Amino acid sequence: MARAALALAAVVLLAAAPEAPPQTGAIGAGPDGLTFQQARARFPQLPQVMFDRADLKGDGVIDSRELPVLQGMYNQSFRAR
Numbered sequence: 001m002a003r004a005a006l007a008l009a010a011v012v013l014l015a016a017a018p019e020a021p022p023q024t025g026a027i028g029a030g031p032d033g034l035t036f037q038q039a040r041a042r043f044p045q046l047p048q049v050m051f052d053r054a055d056l057k058g059d060g061v062i063d064s065r066e067l068p069v070l071q072g073m074y075n076q077s078f079r080a081r
Helices: 001-014 036-042 048-054 067-079
Strands: none
Touching: 001 036, 048 067
């Protein structure tokens, strides 16, 4: 009986728990990712050509899959000095 009550309490608590916030395309960006202006705010020395090379889809937005590419390129060029 006690196990049934605990199981019921767990179900009720899980049903009442708030949903997790929606995941965004890139950290610190909206759901669509980072535009060049947003990326430039995050990476101050970022040239347009580096942004374009990291933008693998060519859509003008760095999404969550392209962000590590941009971060790595930026770190190699500007933070290793």
